[in-house]
Amino acid sequence: MGRRDEGREELRLRLLETAERHIAAQGLAGLKARELTAEAGVALGSIYNAFENLDLLVVHVNARTLARLDAALREMAPDTLAPAERMVALARGYVRFALDNRRLWAALFDHRLPEHVAVPEWHREAHVRILQLIAGPLARLRPDLSVEQLALRARTLFAAVHGVVHLSSPASSSARPGRCSRRRS
Amino acid sequence: MGRRDEGREELRLRLLETAERHIAAQGLAGLKARELTAEAGVALGSIYNAFENLDLLVVHVNARTLARLDAALREMAPDTLAPAERMVALARGYVRFALDNRRLWAALFDHRLPEHVAVPEWHREAHVRILQLIAGPLARLRPDLSVEQLALRARTLFAAVHGVVHLSSPASSSARPGRCSRRRS
DNA sequence: CTTGCCAGTGAACGATGTTCAAGACATTTT
DNA sequence: AAAATGTCTTGAACATCGTTCACTGGCAAG
Numbered sequence: 175m176g177r178r179d180e181g182r183e184e185l186r187l188r189l190l191e192t193a194e195r196h197i198a199a200q201g202l203a204g205l206k207a208r209e210l211t212a213e214a215g216v217a218l219g220s221i222y223n224a225f226e227n228l229d230l231l232v233v234h235v236n237a238r239t240l241a242r243l244d245a246a247l248r249e250m251a252p253d254t255l256a257p258a259e260r261m262v263a264l265a266r267g268y269v270r271f272a273l274d275n276r277r278l279w280a281a282l283f284d285h286r287l288p289e290h291v292a293v294p295e296w297h298r299e300a301h302v303r304i305l306q307l308i309a310g311p312l313a314r315l316r317p318d319l320s321v322e323q324l325a326l327r328a329r330t331l332f333a334a335v336h337g338v339v340h341l342s343s344p345a346s347s348s349a350r351p352g353r354c355s356r357r358r359s
Numbered sequence: 360m361g362r363r364d365e366g367r368e369e370l371r372l373r374l375l376e377t378a379e380r381h382i383a384a385q386g387l388a389g390l391k392a393r394e395l396t397a398e399a400g401v402a403l404g405s406i407y408n409a410f411e412n413l414d415l416l417v418v419h420v421n422a423r424t425l426a427r428l429d430a431a432l433r434e435m436a437p438d439t440l441a442p443a444e445r446m447v448a449l450a451r452g453y454v455r456f457a458l459d460n461r462r463l464w465a466a467l468f469d470h471r472l473p474e475h476v477a478v479p480e481w482h483r484e485a486h487v488r489i490l491q492l493i494a495g496p497l498a499r500l501r502p503d504l505s506v507e508q509l510a511l512r513a514r515t516l517f518a519a520v521h522g523v524v525h526l527s528s529p530a531s532s533s534a535r536p537g538r539c540s541r542r543r544s
Numbered sequence: 545c546t547t548g549c550c551a552g553t554g555a556a557c558g559a560t561g562t563t564c565a566a567g568a569c570a571t572t573t574t
Numbered sequence: 575a576a577a578a579t580g581t582c583t584t585g586a587a588c589a590t591c592g593t594t595c596a597c598t599g600g601c602a603a604g
Contacts, residue, residue, distance in 0.1 A: 201474070330523055340522065
């Protein structure tokens with residue numbers, strides 16, 4: 175009984191890591207079910223044994239990326255720094271991460287779930303953790319703000335920085351799900 | 360001879376307006392070649408008589424949206440205003456436009472061309488016109504900046520405002536090219 | 545009236561994500 | 575040990591997508 179669950183977790187991890195490598199190399203648009211499973215050495219249908227569908231697999235990859243971003247930011251902006259310096263370090267850390275992980279970072283916001291399909295709760299929490307990273311030093315800079323105001327302002331700050339990084343990134347102009355281009359006769 | 364070209368332009372316009380309506384109603388992800396042509400009352404292949412492919416058609420729709428945004432901003436931020444007030448009016452105008460044209464506005468940055476396919480020059484110019492709208496009052500506020508610094512700062516300002524509007528918009532969580540969901544037996 | 549031409553048409557194609565009957569394998573029961 | 579009973583894995587089949595191209599109908603020129 176236990177071995178089956180281990181095998182399942184092993185399969186999930188194998189697909190996750192293969193998909194991550196593939197996205198990092200080819201971009202989110204280059205991730206096809208058949209290539210992915212061939213590269214991972216498993217059958218096409220195995221995706222649906224390990225995950226609900228390919229979209230959810232991508233969400234899992236994005237969650238990993240978000241966790242790595244979170245770790246990188248915590249390392250670059252330790253709480254030994256003064257609040258203002260910490261904010262700057264967070265912004266610089268974000269830029270650095272985006273440059274060092276271009277395609278995986280792009281996948282974070284390029285990917286869209288089908289309409290009316292909610293983002294899993296555990297993935298939302300990963301976002302919240304990033305925002306709390308900003309809200310921390312912000313609270314010390316602005317002790318007058320309420321918790322709600324703090325959360326809103328952290329979101330706004332992140333959005334502004336992200337917008338600048340995003341528009342400056344060359345990654346924004348590339349990658350689309352492949353079109354058909356049949357060979358000419 | 361002349362009538363043929365008129366007919367071609369007529370077809371382009373028909374497809375353009377139908378696609379625009381469809382995107383405004385269903386979102387960019389809901390735009391399928393077959394639905395579009397059926398709705399426009401033309402054959403499937405007609406798309407490729409009028410445009411290079413569906414992607415380029417979308418770029419044309421986006422160009423129209425960008426032109427409407429440009430016009431809306433020029434109306435909301437006339438040069439009779441003081442520079443600082445004009446900047447604020449531009450930002451408010453952008454938010455207003457995004458709210459009033461959610462899906463068409465979302466299509467502006469949701470849409471991605473296939474890799475290695477360059478954005479047409481005339482579409483880049485439409486972007487530049489928006490940025491010049493920002494650079495105008497900015498130049499009066501900061502006469503010390505060079506033209507290049509002005510352009511860069513206008514881009515950054517736009518990106519920051521856009522990032523905030525984007526992340527606050529509910530449109531960011533919806534819309535993906537439809538997946539298969541075969542009916543159960 | 546005949547001829548040539550070309551824009552419009554839609555069946556066919558390759559690619560894609562997803563499903564599911566059937567086989568492979570392990571575990572438990574007799 | 576053999577049989578029974580699940581569970582996981584597999585890949586052919588399916589629906590749907592953008593795109594192509596041989597055909598055709600109607601207009602203009604001869």
